[in-house]
Amino acid sequence: MIRIPAPSQRQILALAALLTLGLALQSPIARAQEKPYFVTYSTDLEEPGNLEIALKGLTASPKDANAFVSPTLELEYGATAWWTTEVYAQGQSTANDSAVFTGFRWENRFKPLPREYWINPVLYVEYERVSQADKSILEVTGHDSISRFQVNNGQSHGIVEKSIEGKLILSSNFKGWNASENFIAEKNLSNEPWEFGYALATARPLTLAASSHKCWLCLQNFDAGAELYGGLGTRYSFGLKQTSHYAGPAVDFRTPAGVTYSFSPQFGLNDNSIGVLWRFKISYEVQQLRDLFRSSK
Amino acid sequence: MKMRFQSTTTPDVEIVPSQSTTTPGAPSFAFLQRVGRTNAALFLALFLFIPALLIAESDGKWLHRVPDEDRARTNPFASKPDAAAAGKVVFNENCAKCHGADATGLHNRPNLRSERIRHATDGELAWMLKNGNPYKGMPPWSSLPEQQRWQIIAYLRTLPPVPPTGN
Numbered sequence: 001m002i003r004i005p006a007p008s009q010r011q012i013l014a015l016a017a018l019l020t021l022g023l024a025l026q027s028p029i030a031r032a033q034e035k036p037y038f039v040t041y042s043t044d045l046e047e048p049g050n051l052e053i054a055l056k057g058l059t060a061s062p063k064d065a066n067a068f069v070s071p072t073l074e075l076e077y078g079a080t081a082w083w084t085t086e087v088y089a090q091g092q093s094t095a096n097d098s099a100v101f102t103g104f105r106w107e108n109r110f111k112p113l114p115r116e117y118w119i120n121p122v123l124y125v126e127y128e129r130v131s132q133a134d135k136s137i138l139e140v141t142g143h144d145s146i147s148r149f150q151v152n153n154g155q156s157h158g159i160v161e162k163s164i165e166g167k168l169i170l171s172s173n174f175k176g177w178n179a180s181e182n183f184i185a186e187k188n189l190s191n192e193p194w195e196f197g198y199a200l201a202t203a204r205p206l207t208l209a210a211s212s213h214k215c216w217l218c219l220q221n222f223d224a225g226a227e228l229y230g231g232l233g234t235r236y237s238f239g240l241k242q243t244s245h246y247a248g249p250a251v252d253f254r255t256p257a258g259v260t261y262s263f264s265p266q267f268g269l270n271d272n273s274i275g276v277l278w279r280f281k282i283s284y285e286v287q288q289l290r291d292l293f294r295s296s297k
Numbered sequence: 298m299k300m301r302f303q304s305t306t307t308p309d310v311e312i313v314p315s316q317s318t319t320t321p322g323a324p325s326f327a328f329l330q331r332v333g334r335t336n337a338a339l340f341l342a343l344f345l346f347i348p349a350l351l352i353a354e355s356d357g358k359w360l361h362r363v364p365d366e367d368r369a370r371t372n373p374f375a376s377k378p379d380a381a382a383a384g385k386v387v388f389n390e391n392c393a394k395c396h397g398a399d400a401t402g403l404h405n406r407p408n409l410r411s412e413r414i415r416h417a418t419d420g421e422l423a424w425m426l427k428n429g430n431p432y433k434g435m436p437p438w439s440s441l442p443e444q445q446r447w448q449i450i451a452y453l454r455t456l457p458p459v460p461p462t463g464n
Contacts, residue, residue, distance in 0.1 A: 048434055210448055
């Protein structure tokens with residue numbers, strides 16, 4: 001087990017500021033269709049040839065447990081207009097404990113239908129190899145409980161789980177609103193039952209028509225919405241009993257410089273949940289990565 | 298488990314995989330080490346260039362798939378004075394990276410100032426923007442508000458024609 005001293009909050013903030021500055025100094029225009037969701041997926045795929053680099057973070061102070069910060073690095077590539085592939089590397093730093101790298105995920109999303117319908121599906125397949133010390137809460141499945149945050153890293157980090165996960169992602173766009181629903185099934189490759197979860201979200205740009213001049217604080221650069229997600233038990237104990245659930249508003253701001261900032265406070269809805277999760281994300285799209293290898297127009 | 302490799306320049310080398318830090322029976326990624334760098338580079342190149350092999354349909358077949366009711370739609374922003382200017386902003390943010398700032402198409406992607414596009418109806422262009430043509434490289438833009446899609450079309454209508462360059 002590799003353990004490194006927990007970085008101070010100042011170091012984490014300095015790293016985030018450096019990353020933000022570096023991204024902001026890149027090429028002038030880079031926009032994404034993405035929504036301000038942190039757990040829920042919409043059917044928007046990465047545009048073909050684009051590479052999105054994102055730092056997604058979560059911080060919380062669970063009851064009877066140490067506060068923690070969990071950063072996740074995302075690299076998302078649009079392989080085609082119907083296939084997006086993504087790699088995550090994640091870790092966490094817990095106060096009065098340690099900072100640990102908790103594992104990685106590789107996910108793929110496929111759009112099976114060639115045109116848009118009232119409800120559009122996307123299929124999601126993921127392999128993940130993460131330790132039980134993971135606190136990223138990128139989704140909630142099974143009987144996930146606040147008690148696991150009370151275990152120190154020394155006890156939980158050595159237990160590595162290898163899982164496959166599938167999601168049915170449904171999305172609709174109507175009059176500027178996006179509504180997305182995810183149905184999640186996860187299987188630990190060791191001898192554990194299938195676990196289930198859900199995520200629902202809706203969002204809308206603050207204005208639908210664009211401004212005729214380029215500006216930073218135009219309403220069209222902001223999205224606002226809300227998200228709700230939680231566990232649905234396992235194959236043998238399906239339902240809401242002993243599961244955790246969260247809900248909260250979400251906003252994002254797409255700067256003309258190409259960096260998108262997202263933020264969401266999410267509130268635990270029952271005693272099994274953490275009181276408040278503070279989520280944030282900074283992302284940037286490298287436009288048409290493959291064109292960098294081409295010489296002619 | 299021991300693996301023996303024959304080398305032409307060095308004596309036989311015994312490689313003993315290091316002790317796994319995960320649970321017993323975990324899948325090994327040692328196979329990645331056996332893949333030559335050339336093969337890895339070839340795989341990466343193919344992966345990156347798959348989209349290039351599927352570059353957007355340039356033969357106009359998509360026009361035949363547009364339903365009549367969509368084909369007949371008119372641009373509600375056509376008579377609005379700022380629509381083309383707003384469309385230019387949205388175009389530069391979302392479309393120019395593939396179609397070029399001059400809309401003539403980068404790297405063999407469709408020229409949006411071609412005769413085919415100029416003769417397409419507003420409704421046909423709106424249908425294409427909403428649905429895309431995913432299996433030919435064009436993603437759907439249904440999550441972009443409909444108003445902004447119409448503004449893009451208003452902007453495209455202001456562009457002068459250029460001769461086709463094969464696409």
